[in-house]
Amino acid sequence: MSNKKPEPANLQTQLKQLDDLLTWFERDDFDVEAALAKYDEGMKLVSAIEDRLQLVENKVEVLKKRFDQGT
Amino acid sequence: MENTPLSVSAASALVNQTLEYAFPVLLVEGEINSFKINRDKYVFFDVKDDEASLGCFMTVWQLRMPLEDGMKVQVVATPKLTAWGKFSLTVREVRPIGEGSIKRSSELLRTKLEKEGLFSEERKKSLPKLPRSIGLIASAESAGYVDFLTILGSRWGGMEITVANVQVQGVGAAEQIINAIEYFNHLDVKPELLVMVRGGGSADDLAVFNDEPLVRAVALSSLPILTGIGHEIDTSLVDLVADVRAATPSNAAERLVPDKREILRHVEVSSIRLAEILERQTVKIAEKVVLFKERGLRRLALRLQQSKHEFAYRTQLLEGLNPSAILGRGYAILRAVDGTALGPKQVGAIRIGDSLQIELKTHILSVGVKNVEQKT
Numbered sequence: 001m002s003n004k005k006p007e008p009a010n011l012q013t014q015l016k017q018l019d020d021l022l023t024w025f026e027r028d029d030f031d032v033e034a035a036l037a038k039y040d041e042g043m044k045l046v047s048a049i050e051d052r053l054q055l056v057e058n059k060v061e062v063l064k065k066r067f068d069q070g071t
Numbered sequence: 072m073e074n075t076p077l078s079v080s081a082a083s084a085l086v087n088q089t090l091e092y093a094f095p096v097l098l099v100e101g102e103i104n105s106f107k108i109n110r111d112k113y114v115f116f117d118v119k120d121d122e123a124s125l126g127c128f129m130t131v132w133q134l135r136m137p138l139e140d141g142m143k144v145q146v147v148a149t150p151k152l153t154a155w156g157k158f159s160l161t162v163r164e165v166r167p168i169g170e171g172s173i174k175r176s177s178e179l180l181r182t183k184l185e186k187e188g189l190f191s192e193e194r195k196k197s198l199p200k201l202p203r204s205i206g207l208i209a210s211a212e213s214a215g216y217v218d219f220l221t222i223l224g225s226r227w228g229g230m231e232i233t234v235a236n237v238q239v240q241g242v243g244a245a246e247q248i249i250n251a252i253e254y255f256n257h258l259d260v261k262p263e264l265l266v267m268v269r270g271g272g273s274a275d276d277l278a279v280f281n282d283e284p285l286v287r288a289v290a291l292s293s294l295p296i297l298t299g300i301g302h303e304i305d306t307s308l309v310d311l312v313a314d315v316r317a318a319t320p321s322n323a324a325e326r327l328v329p330d331k332r333e334i335l336r337h338v339e340v341s342s343i344r345l346a347e348i349l350e351r352q353t354v355k356i357a358e359k360v361v362l363f364k365e366r367g368l369r370r371l372a373l374r375l376q377q378s379k380h381e382f383a384y385r386t387q388l389l390e391g392l393n394p395s396a397i398l399g400r401g402y403a404i405l406r407a408v409d410g411t412a413l414g415p416k417q418v419g420a421i422r423i424g425d426s427l428q429i430e431l432k433t434h435i436l437s438v439g440v441k442n443v444e445q446k447t
Contacts, residue, residue: 011201015334022341025348036378039349039385046342053331054414058224062211062234067247067254 011052018045083152090150097160099125099146100168106140118146118160129162135245135282137179138165142172147242164242170274177281177308184283184308189290195314196295199263201328204231206255206262206294208248211236215270215320219299222324225409227331233262239269245282252288252296261294266327267309268299268320280307289313299323332410349386353379398432405429 021042025035077085101118108114112131116138117124127146138144145168148160167176184190209216211234220232235251238244248267255265267289269277279285280300286308289296298310299317310316317323356379363372398404405413406428413421421427421443429436 015338018338018341022344025345033378035349035352036381036385039345042342042345043385043388046338049338050335053228053335054416057228058220058230058232060220060232060234062236065235065254067235067237067250068243069250 011049014045014049014052018042018049021045080154083154083156086152090152094150096163097146097148097150099148099160101125101144101146103138103140103142103144106138114162116140118144126157126159127162127165128159129165133162133164135164135284136167136176136278137183137283138167138176139179142167142175143169144172166242166278168275168278173274173278173281180281180283180286181308181311184286184312189286190311194290198295198297198315198327201227202230202263204262205233205327206265207232207234208237208251208255208265208267209234209269209320210239213239213270215239215268215299218270219266219268219320219324222321223328225330225332225411226324227328230328231262240272240276240279244279245285248279249285249288252292256292256294264295264297265292266297266299266323267313268323269301270320271302271305277301277305277307280309285309286312297323297327346386349382353382353386356382398430401432403429403431 021038024038099118101120104117104119104124106114106116108131114127114129114131114134116127118127119125127148144165146160146162147164148162151159151161153159167173188194207216207219209219216234223230223232233255235254237247237251239248252265255262269280277300289298289309290312295314297315297317298313299320299322300307300310301319303318306316315326317326356375360372360375360379363369363375405418407413407417408426408428410428413427421440423440423443425440427438427440429438
């Protein structure tokens with residue numbers, strides 16, 4: 001059992017950031033310099049999100065403990 | 072006759088000894104009659120069929136589900152002759168059987184627990200959004216268990232699932248599930264939530280989920296509990312008291328985690344949109360450059376020209392990553408039968424005989440693996 005702080009909170013944030021970025025771009029008359037920086041940021045987000053989602057399988061452990069005698 | 076006469080108590084004891092020897096335990100099925108509880112402690116009722124009737128006795132703490140006259144029940148009991156000569160079955164366990172009786176019993180219990188506020192929305196805890204560790208309470212041989220884990224695995228990865236393998240029907244099941252809940256709740260490092268699943272079954276099969284001590288254990292769990300029991304239409308009392316109720320084990324997996332395939336698709340679509348926007352911008356910039364040149368604003372025109380190149384470069388990059396563009400250039404996407412794309416990391420697990428899907432620009436092929444050879 002893991003007691004690490006759940007990293008998926010970042011995934012939610014990353015997805016939100018990607019959506020916000022798109023909204024920014026949709027304004028259509030954006031500043032060109034700013035756009036380049038934002039674009040690079042967007043590409044990094046896409047990569048990071050895809051990496052996180054290609055994650056390994058789930059780890060399943062069936063306890064050997066029997067539950068028909070009191071804990 | 073040389074028989075020494077027995078005292079009454081001795082005769083009674085002898086009969087009881089014989090009964091104990093011959094019938095240590097009896098399993099009897101019949102209809103309840105004359106059910107009553109004395110002094111809030113002692114439960115008396117008869118169990119009968121058309122021709123005979125036997126008295127039963129137990130304590131109120133052994134009652135796991137409400138009973139009343141007319142219900143069909145199964146009784147596990149030891150026959151006894153009481154000191155006053157009454158023949159009675161000392162009940163170890165009793166449970167309603169048959170859809171009608173089970174339904175009636177759970178209705179009675181439902182009313183009682185509702186009055187106590189056990190089903191109120193305020194009591195319910197919300198589930199963690201993207202859990203990393205899960206305690207699963209299920210029968211590891213059941214279809215419900217397999218369904219839950221399969222759907223979970225195709226939707227999301229990276230989770231640790233610890234399984235308490237328990238009986239999910241019949242005598243003893245309720246106690247096992249209670250023990251499992253308490254086990255997880257008292258670990259030093261607890262899972263983020265508990266999931267309880269079991270596949271469909273008859274009313275008798277699912278009766279354990281209306282067991283009063285179990286329902287209370289679910290209510291008292293400090294870890295949130297998600298249930299996925301039976302089919303869509305089966306709603307047990309454990310479902311009502313759980314923090315989140317899913318219709319089935321598969322539905323429980325759907326309620327618990329998002330589908331990574333959908334998220335990936337959304338990200339794909341987003342990057343396509345981004346590429347389109349940039350393309351539009353490149354055109355606009357080109358127009359501006361012409362304008363600036365016309366007005367003799369050479370330096371501005373030059374700077375804009377540079378930006379246009381950078382944009383075009385990035386658009387190309389994006390399109391390069393865009394799967395449809397990749398397909399357009401003749402490459403293919405390899406997928407498992409369930410549609411999951413197989414990247415370099417997953418290719419190592421492919422075996423001869425596996426079925427795969429090949430997505431081309433215009434077609435999708437279903438193929439079988441004839442040979443696997445690793446390049447040096």
